[in-house]
Amino acid sequence: xxxxxxxxxxxxxxxxxxxxxxxxxxxxxxxxxxxxxxxxxxxxxxxxxxxxxxxxxxxxxxxxxxxxxxxxxxxxxxxxxxxxxxxxxxxxxxxxxxxxxxxxxxxxxxxxxxxxxxxxxxxxxxxxxxxxxxxxxxxxxxxxxxxxxxxxxxxxxxxxxxxxxxxxxxxxxxxxxxxxxxxxxxxxxxxxxxxxxxxxxxxxxxxxxxxxxxxxxxxxxxxxxxxxxxxxxxxxxxxxxxxxxxxxxxxxxxxxxxxxxxxxxxxxxxxxxxxxxxxxxxxxxxxxxxxxxxxxxxxxxxxxxxxxxxxxxxxxxxxxxxxxxxxxxxxxxxxxxxxxxxxxxxxxxxxxxxxxxxxxxxxxxxxxxxxxxxxxxxxxxxxxxxxxxxxxxxxxxxxxxxxxxxxxxxxxxxxxxxxxxxxxxxxxxxxxxxxxxxxxxxxxxxxxxxxxxxxxxxxxx
Amino acid sequence: xxxxxxxxxxxxxxxxxxxxxxxxxxxxxxxxxxxxxxxxxxxxxxxxxxxxxxxxxxxxxxxxxxxxxxxxxxxxxxxxxxxxxxxxxxxxxxxxxxxxxxxxxxxxxxxxxxxxxxxxxxxxxxxxxxxxxxxxxxxxxxxxxxxxxxxxxxxxxxxxxxxxxxxxxxxxxxxxxxxxxxxxxxxxxxxxxxxxxxxxxxxxxxxxxxxxxxxxxxxxxxxxxxxxxxxxxxxxxxxxxxxxxxxxxxxxxxxxxxxxxxxxxxxxxxxxxxxxxxxxxxxxxxxxxxxxxxxxxxxxxxxxxxxxxxxxxxxxxxxxxxxxxxxxxxxxxxxxxxxxxxxxxxxxxxxxxxxxxxxxxxxxxxxxxxxxxxxxxxxxxxxxxxxxxxxxxxxxxxxxxxxxxxxxxxxxxxxxxxxxxxxxxxxx
Numbered sequence: 005x006x007x008x009x010x011x012x013x014x015x016x017x018x019x020x021x022x023x024x025x026x027x028x029x030x031x032x033x034x035x036x037x038x039x040x041x042x043x044x045x046x047x048x049x050x051x052x053x054x055x056x057x058x059x060x061x062x063x064x065x066x067x068x069x070x071x072x073x074x075x076x077x078x079x080x081x082x083x084x085x086x087x088x089x090x091x092x093x094x095x096x097x098x099x100x101x102x103x104x105x106x107x108x109x110x111x112x113x114x115x116x117x118x119x120x121x122x123x124x125x126x127x128x129x130x131x132x133x134x135x136x137x138x139x140x141x142x143x144x145x146x147x148x149x150x151x152x153x154x155x156x157x158x159x160x161x162x163x164x165x166x167x168x169x170x171x172x173x174x175x176x177x178x179x180x181x182x183x184x185x186x187x188x189x190x191x192x193x194x195x196x197x198x199x200x201x202x203x204x205x206x207x208x209x210x211x212x213x214x215x216x217x218x219x220x221x222x223x224x225x226x227x228x229x230x231x232x233x234x235x236x237x238x239x240x241x242x243x244x245x246x247x248x249x250x251x252x253x254x255x256x257x258x259x260x261x262x263x264x265x266x267x268x269x270x271x272x273x274x275x276x277x278x279x280x281x282x283x284x285x286x287x288x289x290x291x292x293x294x295x296x297x298x299x300x301x302x303x304x305x306x307x308x309x310x311x312x313x314x315x316x317x318x319x320x321x322x323x324x325x326x327x328x329x330x331x332x333x334x335x336x337x338x339x340x341x342x343x344x345x346x347x348x349x350x351x352x353x354x355x356x357x358x359x360x361x362x363x364x365x366x367x368x369x370x371x372x373x374x375x376x377x378x379x380x381x382x383x384x385x386x387x388x389x390x391x392x393x394x395x396x397x398x399x400x401x402x403x404x405x406x407x408x409x410x411x412x413x414x415x416x417x418x419x420x421x422x423x424x425x426x427x428x429x430x431x432x433x434x435x436x437x438x439x440x441x442x443x444x445x446x447x448x449x450x451x452x453x454x455x456x457x458x459x460x461x462x463x464x465x
Numbered sequence: 466x467x468x469x470x471x472x473x474x475x476x477x478x479x480x481x482x483x484x485x486x487x488x489x490x491x492x493x494x495x496x497x498x499x500x501x502x503x504x505x506x507x508x509x510x511x512x513x514x515x516x517x518x519x520x521x522x523x524x525x526x527x528x529x530x531x532x533x534x535x536x537x538x539x540x541x542x543x544x545x546x547x548x549x550x551x552x553x554x555x556x557x558x559x560x561x562x563x564x565x566x567x568x569x570x571x572x573x574x575x576x577x578x579x580x581x582x583x584x585x586x587x588x589x590x591x592x593x594x595x596x597x598x599x600x601x602x603x604x605x606x607x608x609x610x611x612x613x614x615x616x617x618x619x620x621x622x623x624x625x626x627x628x629x630x631x632x633x634x635x636x637x638x639x640x641x642x643x644x645x646x647x648x649x650x651x652x653x654x655x656x657x658x659x660x661x662x663x664x665x666x667x668x669x670x671x672x673x674x675x676x677x678x679x680x681x682x683x684x685x686x687x688x689x690x691x692x693x694x695x696x697x698x699x700x701x702x703x704x705x706x707x708x709x710x711x712x713x714x715x716x717x718x719x720x721x722x723x724x725x726x727x728x729x730x731x732x733x734x735x736x737x738x739x740x741x742x743x744x745x746x747x748x749x750x751x752x753x754x755x756x757x758x759x760x761x762x763x764x765x766x767x768x769x770x771x772x773x774x775x776x777x778x779x780x781x782x783x784x785x786x787x788x789x790x791x792x793x794x795x796x797x798x799x800x801x802x803x804x805x806x807x808x809x810x811x812x813x814x815x816x817x818x819x820x821x822x823x824x825x826x827x828x829x830x831x832x833x834x835x836x837x838x839x840x841x842x843x844x845x846x847x848x849x850x851x852x853x854x855x856x857x858x859x860x861x862x863x864x865x866x867x868x869x870x871x872x873x874x875x876x877x878x879x880x881x882x883x884x885x886x887x888x889x890x891x892x893x
Contacts, residue, residue: 069741163789170699173692177716177763180756184727187734250499257496274503279875280510281817283846284868287853291861292513326506333503355478357485359492380722387724389820394853414726414820421733421824439730443723450722 010134014057017138018050021145025049028152040159048158051165053145060140064133072125079118188443191436198430199227204437206230210400210411212420212431227434229441231400235317235410239392240385242321242406243328247385248378250325251332258333259340260362271337278330285323286394294319294395301407313409315397321406324391328381335380339373339457340366376457383449387442389414413438514872518865524654524667525616526608527582527643529561531590533600543598554591558582558609565648566639577635583610585656585668608652613666613859615640619649630858657866661832662848666859669852671867673834677747677827677842678816684751684838685758685815690808692755693762694797697804700763701770702792721760728757729824737825744826745841753821758811765807769800802889809882813875819846845871 026046029038038045076099077092102119103126152158196204207228254274258267297319301312343366351361367374397409398419420435535541537556540548559579563569569578586609593607594600611619614631619640621628632640643649661673696717704710732753736742742749773796781791822828827843828851835842843851845867852864 066740159787163787166789167699167703170695170703173695174699174704174713174763176692176696176756176759177713177720180720180731180759181716183735183756184723184731187731188727191734250502253496253499254503257493257500261493261496270500270504273507274500277503277507277510279813279817279879281819281846281871281875283817283819283849283853284510284514284872287849287864287868288510288513290853291517326503326510329503329506357489359489360485362492383722383724387726389724389726390850393820394850414724417726417730418820418823421729422828436730436734439727443727446722446724446727447719450719454718 010137013134013138014141017057017141017145018053021049021053021141021148022046024145024149025152028149029154029158032152033154036154038154039157044158044162045152045156048162049145049148049152051162052148053141056144057137057141060137061133064136068129068133072122072129075125076118076122079114079121081114184443188436188440191433192440195430195433195437198433203227204229204434208402210416212416212434225430227430229413229438231402232411232413232416232438234402235396235400236386236412236414238317238404238406238410239321239324239396239412240382242318243324243385243388244378244382246322246325247328247332247381251329251381252336252374254329255333255336255340256362256366259337260358260366274330274333276330277326278334280327282327282388282390283394285327286390286392289319289323289391289395290315293323297322297407306407310405311403311408313397313407315395315409316407317396317410318406320392320396323395324385324388327388327391328384331384332377332381335377336370336374339370339377342373343369372456372459376453379449379453379456383446383453386449387414387446389418393418413442417442514865514868517862518867518869520620521657521862521866522654523620523651524656525611525619525649525651527611527615528606528608528648528650529558529565529582530604530606531557531561531609532564532604533557533594533602534560535602538601540601543594543601549591549595552591552594554587554594555584557590558586566642574635577633578639580612581615581636581639583612583665583667585610585663585665608650610656610667611649613857616667617859617862619644620651623651657863661834662830662843662851663832664830666855666857666863669860669863671845671848671870673831674843674845674848674867675870676834677831678844678846680747680835680838680842681750681754681822681844682812682816684748685754686808686812688751688755689758689762689811690804693759693808693811694766694804696759696763697766697770698792698797701767702788702796717760717763720756721764724820725757725818726820726824728753729821731756732821732825743839743841745829745831745843746839747835747842747844748838749825750822750827750844751838753825754815754818757818757821758815761811761814762804762807765810766800766804769803769807770796772803773799799891802885802891805889806882806886809878809885813878813882816878817846817871817875819850822847823850845874 022043023046025048026042028049029042029045073096076096080095099115099118099122102115103122204227207226208230209226209228210231211226213225258271262270294314294316297316298312298314301307306312347365347369348361351365352358356364392412392415396412396415398411398415399409400411400416401408403410417435417438420431420438533543534557537560538552538554539556540552542548543552559575562578562582563575566578569575589610590607615636617630618628618632618637622640622644640649656668657670659672660668660670663669700710700713704713732749736749736752737744777795777799778791781795782788786794822844827847829841829843830851831841831843833840849864849867849871852860852867
């Protein structure tokens with residue numbers, strides 16, 4: 005039974021449950037008054053039908069592969085069953101290949117019978133799943149149907165389910181955070197078992213691909229992350245140096261000086277910059293800005309003094325700065341507008357010019373909000389991925405020269421994890437350790453920023 | 466001695482006024498300059514993308530007289546599928562090139578000559594022969610797809626620019642000869658919109674990535690909109706003020722600012738490793754993007770629900786509605802425009818997202834257009850990333866064109882959100 009047919013069947017089942025439940029409430033009513041409107045009884049039956057069905061479907065989809073693999077392994081001799089995960093998946097692959105008739109020639113008998121078992125089970129699995137799901141739905145609906153009586157408080161029950169459902173949906177935010185933490189934490193712990201924390205945090209040499217001696221285990225792999233942190237900070241700093249003054253000044257001009265017509269046209273235009281996908285900025289940085297900066301530096305003769313690379317920190321930082329301008333300016337705009345007009349009027353009344361008012365009254369009053377905005381912008385800059393992947397390069401140089409290529413935490417996460425991965429090599433696990441660092445730093449920045457902004461808000465509201 | 470002297474004070478102020486007005490003018494100039502910088506960046510970005518990408522919407526074709534010679538093809542019956550599969554269509558194209566330029570004789574030159582036409586032309590002719598088997602043994606004139614280098618060269622000639630790419634002098638001669646006889650021209654590049662990815666730039670299209678993006682987005686919308694709205698309703702209408710609620714709110718606010726690449730790590734560790742889901746499929750991509758866009762949707766839905774005046778709730782409750790009835794019949798319909806606007810903006814964000822999808826393997830080279838949410842596929846931003854990385858020069862043009870398509874979608878989605886807000890949102 006194909007997926008779409010199953011879904012249609014489930015839908016029909018629910019429809020039937022509704023009609024039956026509603027009909028039942030009307031037929032058992034007799035002379036008594038029903039506690040709730042008939043359709044509540046119908047909906048309650050639908051609930052009792054849908055919940056077991058969806059639960060069975062989910063469980064089946066999650067566990068059917070494991071069950072099939074477990075049964076298949078039972079056909080193998082005992083010594084092949086007790087192997088580690090890597091070999092186990094190799095053996096399973098062979099069995100699956102046999103089952104799908106790819107290279108069935110030189111396999112031992114037990115492999116063939118395991119493969120046949122897999123084939124049998126896979127062909128039955130779909131049918132069995134449909135039968136189990138649909139019958140559990142029927143049983144659930146039936147149980148509810150039997151319990152329908154005029155005194156049953158259908159509406160109250162449904163309301164309770166409704167509330168619980170909503171609450172579960174809001175819990176997904178917590179689950180996501182826990183999921184993020186667990187997924188990076190566990191792999192990081194495995195990484196730190198192989199590479200000491202101190203080497204990771206304070207080492208100056210980053211070469212996860214290792215040297216050329218593949219025979220020695222983890223030979224030549226170095227996981228000192230300082231060059232990555234330095235590169236990340238340099239690019240983020242360049243971005244902030246560009247974005248903060250520009251964003252702040254444009255927000256000030258738009259909210260304090262600009263006539264409303266100009267504001268209405270310019271503000272959305274600047275916001276467009278925020279809507280452009282980062283991969284587009286990356287392309288722009290790599291194709292246009294980076295060569296331009298390289299040529300400019302070369303024509304100024306800078307290449308005699310410092311390394312000038314075609315992938316430079318400056319190009320990535322510059323473009324990232326452009327990307328963050330609207331972010332800074334809209335946050336600054338909000339806090340500047342929240343400063344009460346009376347403060348401005350007071351300052352202007354004392355004879356200050358408009359720019360003096362802004363510099364000495366408005367900005368100090370809005371300062372916590374502005375600082376919060378800058379912190380959020382810094383968190384964005386540190387976590388930004390595509391621009392640096394495309395324009396900053398891969399070489400882990402520890403350098404203060406913005407014209408050279410540097411690499412960042414996010415670039416390394418992407419390069420280490422794109423393509424084939426083995427989950428026991430420190431190379432792959434290192435990406436999760438970097439992810440943990442990134443998550444913790446951005447978490448701290450976000451928390452700090454929200455804290456500062458919230459504290460500020462309390463003053464004027 | 467420091468007695469207040471109004472005249473002296475006003476003299477001092479007068480003297481400083483000039484300086485203060487200069488400072489005022491300077492300050493205003495900084496503001497104007499900042500806006501100028503931002504707008505300049507916008508203009509440069511768009512003109513750069515458009516000027517490099519506009520060429521990709523046209524493609525060069527070469528006119529040749531093709532003879533479906535049964536001998537060259539090595540088949541006797543074009544209705545026979547098996548024979549058609551092994552037919553030497555390539556030889557027919559080569560023969561046509563030789564017939565057009567009979568003076569070319571040396572092996573090296575001939576190879577250069579053959580490379581004027583793309584391998585895509587061979588596939589096209591094979592399809593043509595399959596459609597019309599009667600063509601076997603006959604002559605017909607076709608506009609055949611040109612190779613990407615020739616395409617780039619010819620376009621630069623048309624634009625009157627100099628070209629420094631991979632074309633030999635002989636090839637330039639041949640293209641000039643074709644141009645003189647009107648046998649080479651550019652046409653609208655239909656293939657760009659109707660085919661999947663390819664290693665050959667002239668055959669590569671965005672349809673596969675576009676369909677992948679739409680499937681991923683569909684999964685994201687189906688999951689994140691109901692869940693986001695439900696969470697927002699709970700937080701606004703039901704949640705008691707307690708630790709748990711506070712914790713949920715802190716989590717939502719924080720998730721909204723977590724770097725997207727972290728969500729990729731989550732998808733890799735949980736969906737792929739723990740649940741054993743396959744790589745590169747829109748379903749997993751949609752799940753990851755759902756988690757990523759949920760905070761945006763929850764926050765905007767909450768704002769929309771908050772904007773519904775309490776009097777409406779009180780009136781509903783006063784008429785005897787239960788809380789659930791009040792929410793479903795009154796609050797949600799009134800808050801719907803605002804929630805939809807938030808959802809569209811969240812979807813626009815998800816459409817442009819690249820990094821988390823790289824981690825869950827949506828970077829594979831996939832030629833086929835995906836047919837469902839469990840077919841391996843890629844998405845538009847990842848396709849842009851892949852093409853931008855490609856060493857072939859002709860891909861640069863196509864990358865920009867793909868970006869134009871992506872930006873087109875994003876701009877229309879945002880315009881739709883603005884329109885919805887203007888049109889449907891009520892103010893109380």
